[in-house]
Amino acid sequence: MVKNFSIEAQDGEARACHFELPGMHAPHSVETPLFMPVGTRAAVKGLLGTELAEIGSQIVLGNTYHLYLRPGHERIARLGGLHKFSAYPGPMLTDSGGFQVFSLAALRSIDDHGVCFRSHLDGSRHFMTPELSMEIQKSLGADIVMAFDECPPYPATRDQVAQAMKRTKSWARRGQAVALSAHQCRFGIIQGGLYEDLRQEALGQIMEEGPWDGMALGGLSIGESPELMQQMTHFMAPQMPSLKPRYLMGVGRPEDLIAGVVAGIDMFDCVMPTRNARNGQVFTHFGKMNIKNARFADQDEPLDSKCHCFTCATYSRAYLRHLFICGEPNAGRLLTFHNLSFYISLMKTLRAAILRGELTECVKSFYRNWNSDVRVS
Amino acid sequence: MVKNFSIEAQDGEARACHFELPGMHAPHSVETPLFMPVGTRAAVKGLLGTELAEIGSQIVLGNTYHLYLRPGHERIARLGGLHKFSAYPGPMLTDSGGFQVFSLAALRSIDDHGVCFRSHLDGSRHFMTPELSMEIQKSLGADIVMAFDECPPYPATRDQVAQAMKRTKSWARRGQAVALSAHQCRFGIIQGGLYEDLRQEALGQIMEEGPWDGMALGGLSIGESPELMQQMTHFMAPQMPSLKPRYLMGVGRPEDLIAGVVAGIDMFDCVMPTRNARNGQVFTHFGKMNIKNARFADQDEPLDSKCHCFTCATYSRAYLRHLFICGEPNAGRLLTFHNLSFYISLMKTLRAAILRGELTECVKSFYRNWNSDVRVS
Numbered sequence: 001m002v003k004n005f006s007i008e009a010q011d012g013e014a015r016a017c018h019f020e021l022p023g024m025h026a027p028h029s030v031e032t033p034l035f036m037p038v039g040t041r042a043a044v045k046g047l048l049g050t051e052l053a054e055i056g057s058q059i060v061l062g063n064t065y066h067l068y069l070r071p072g073h074e075r076i077a078r079l080g081g082l083h084k085f086s087a088y089p090g091p092m093l094t095d096s097g098g099f100q101v102f103s104l105a106a107l108r109s110i111d112d113h114g115v116c117f118r119s120h121l122d123g124s125r126h127f128m129t130p131e132l133s134m135e136i137q138k139s140l141g142a143d144i145v146m147a148f149d150e151c152p153p154y155p156a157t158r159d160q161v162a163q164a165m166k167r168t169k170s171w172a173r174r175g176q177a178v179a180l181s182a183h184q185c186r187f188g189i190i191q192g193g194l195y196e197d198l199r200q201e202a203l204g205q206i207m208e209e210g211p212w213d214g215m216a217l218g219g220l221s222i223g224e225s226p227e228l229m230q231q232m233t234h235f236m237a238p239q240m241p242s243l244k245p246r247y248l249m250g251v252g253r254p255e256d257l258i259a260g261v262v263a264g265i266d267m268f269d270c271v272m273p274t275r276n277a278r279n280g281q282v283f284t285h286f287g288k289m290n291i292k293n294a295r296f297a298d299q300d301e302p303l304d305s306k307c308h309c310f311t312c313a314t315y316s317r318a319y320l321r322h323l324f325i326c327g328e329p330n331a332g333r334l335l336t337f338h339n340l341s342f343y344i345s346l347m348k349t350l351r352a353a354i355l356r357g358e359l360t361e362c363v364k365s366f367y368r369n370w371n372s373d374v375r376v377s
Numbered sequence: 378m379v380k381n382f383s384i385e386a387q388d389g390e391a392r393a394c395h396f397e398l399p400g401m402h403a404p405h406s407v408e409t410p411l412f413m414p415v416g417t418r419a420a421v422k423g424l425l426g427t428e429l430a431e432i433g434s435q436i437v438l439g440n441t442y443h444l445y446l447r448p449g450h451e452r453i454a455r456l457g458g459l460h461k462f463s464a465y466p467g468p469m470l471t472d473s474g475g476f477q478v479f480s481l482a483a484l485r486s487i488d489d490h491g492v493c494f495r496s497h498l499d500g501s502r503h504f505m506t507p508e509l510s511m512e513i514q515k516s517l518g519a520d521i522v523m524a525f526d527e528c529p530p531y532p533a534t535r536d537q538v539a540q541a542m543k544r545t546k547s548w549a550r551r552g553q554a555v556a557l558s559a560h561q562c563r564f565g566i567i568q569g570g571l572y573e574d575l576r577q578e579a580l581g582q583i584m585e586e587g588p589w590d591g592m593a594l595g596g597l598s599i600g601e602s603p604e605l606m607q608q609m610t611h612f613m614a615p616q617m618p619s620l621k622p623r624y625l626m627g628v629g630r631p632e633d634l635i636a637g638v639v640a641g642i643d644m645f646d647c648v649m650p651t652r653n654a655r656n657g658q659v660f661t662h663f664g665k666m667n668i669k670n671a672r673f674a675d676q677d678e679p680l681d682s683k684c685h686c687f688t689c690a691t692y693s694r695a696y697l698r699h700l701f702i703c704g705e706p707n708a709g710r711l712l713t714f715h716n717l718s719f720y721i722s723l724m725k726t727l728r729a730a731i732l733r734g735e736l737t738e739c740v741k742s743f744y745r746n747w748n749s750d751v752r753v754s
Binding site (some may be wrong): 041042043045046047048070071075078079085087300323326328329332334 | 705709
């Protein structure tokens with residue numbers, strides 16, 4: 001159960017919150033707004049737990065679908081659970097696998113009972129149900145367990161969305177019937193596509209299936225424009241329970257995080273900072289840049305002159321470009337370290353501004369630099 | 378110039394030595410026998426400078442051929458030299474590029490003047506000479522500069538080997554005509570294939586072209602059996618100048634390093650611990666193992682129960698296997714950390730044994746465990 005949830009300060013709809021996750025051995029203190037690095041397969045690509053701590057990461061994501069298929073949740077349980085297996089003592093949130101079953105697996109067929117799918121790894125057949133998803137997350141020992149939901153595609157008709165909502169509600173109830181371990185918290189997920197009335201209805205439906213320790217907006221950032229996504233977030237966030245963490249799943253760009261915070265969201269996750277790092281894309285206070293670009297070949301300056309991370313304190317753009325162009329493994333690792341530092345420090349900056357009651361000025365200040373690219377000659 | 382070279386202890390032909398490299402800013406103390414991690418493109422694949430220091434690495438290799446082609450030695454010089462470029466303050470030794478020109482580049486033609494070759498990257502034409510190799514290494518700012526030599530292939534006829542020796546002598550002389558920076562040391566390279574008399578002759582020829590700060594055996598471990606390689610090392614090492622560092626280039630397996638130390642070699646380098654790590658091969662006190670093997674999937678124990686490195690202190694075989702099977706980038710990095718730790722700690726163990734006068738017992742003790750694989754159930 002999430003404990004001692006408090007809203008330390010509010011600025012418009014934006015909140016700076018604090019809560020505790022019980023933890024298996026000791027409680028973890030969490031401060032929001034926060035960004036959660038994605039460690040799909042029990043690892044954040046290129047970073048170790050010590051480095052995640054160094055950049056101020058508070059919660060790391062793992063993924064039910066991926067860990068169920070490989071190495072198997074029963075194996076992880078035998079080896080002491082996800083924290084011990086990955087030697088990561090901090091809080092972990094596991095995605096329920098719903099989204100991956102729909103986006104990655106082949107030959108799926110969905111009925112009210114669950115989802116039949118073939119593994120994207122070896123084609124083997126599996127049947128995922130809300131009960132199994134809870135059992136997996138329970139045996140992994142996640143600190144935050146997500147409900148198993150059906151995420152309709154984008155675009156989807158009202159009927160498709162309504163059908164997915166109905167299942168998501170029923171699956172939420174069935175998931176609730178599986179008791180978790182004492183230290184585990186459970187979040188509900190609101191679907192409803194881009195239909196405001198359906199989203200509101202979904203919120204009510206999911207609330208009925210509580211109790212929940214937190215509430216998530218799912219099914220966004222799946223192909224719709226950022227404007228539509230931000231609009232729906234802006235519409236829904238203030239309606240979500242105020243005294244619980246609000247989580248916007250799978251979002252997004254720095255601009256989307258800022259919009260989400262302004263709308264009243266507390267928690268975010270996205271593969272963007274890590275995946276893009278591996279493709280050479282760097283987030284800086286002055287906008288995005290791709291380290292492959294030839295103009296960086298002779299630049300003896302850090303990626304981001306306003307960043308204090310290890311990568312920026314140690315290496316030049318010229319060297320990082322060289323590593324990237326050569327395919328040296330340190331490239332992805334160092335860019336990942338920077339990008340995650342950037343995301344996490346952005347959240348800290350927003351939190352500090354909310355605490356000071358200066359969020360509007362803080363956002364304006366961000367956009368004054370963003371895309372200015374003044375440091376790039 | 379290598380300074381304050383001293384043989385602290387000798388055990389048979391084996392030596393524990395100490396010397397200083399002047400360094401561009403401050404002198405570096407070096408203790409032998411030592412193993413030098415290979416950082417071909419100004420980076421050890423998967424490890425940062427901080428981690429190399431943590432595992433006790435004393436000297437890191439860079440490569441003239443690779444850095445000349447990409448990012449270019451002139452660019453590195455403009456950016457402050459190899460140390461500043463790669464943010465690595467410790468000593469660096471640069472290979473002369475001779476070996477890579479012969480083994481990697483296409484369409485090469487060799488004459489007494491130098492080697493015409495096409496880049497393996499883009500097919501562009503280049504002409505490498507001993508003078509250019511020295512200029513490159515000078516502008517990189519390497520602490521130890523290697524002579525530009527011709528490495529005959531294996532197998533090679535006496536005539537081929539003699540021809541390469543003749544060029545290697547002439548190229549050594551021409552290289553000596555290029556003045557290096559004050560802090561740079563210069564090593565000669567002995568060729569001669571697997572012909573003992575030619576090796577002896579080559580040693581004499583190269584000595585004539587001195588002064589050298591150290592002497593290297595080149596052209597070994599290029600396809601001949603380990604037995605032949607060890608035999609030639611055993612024959613040559615004691616004849617090499619006693620009061621200078623002796624370097625066996627590109628060697629090798631742990632067994633080869635031990636044989637080299639016993640023969641009187643002080644310095645080694647090889648891609649084996651780093652490259653093999655990326656292929657899943659792990660060196661342990663109990664022999665080699667491949668982490669891909671299914672038997673490790675449930676083993677909640679370190680790679681090597683006798684190893685004290687970060688990887689072994691933190692992660693299980695089961696987790697490391699999982700990372701490797703999934704293609705997670707942390708896999709190569711963590712295995713590389715372990716393998717290099719193993720190599721470097723093996724050298725430290727041998728050094729300590731030499732200082733105690735117990736090398737024979739130390740080697741016996743190593744082989745009692747090696748390939749016993751008793752920890753693998």
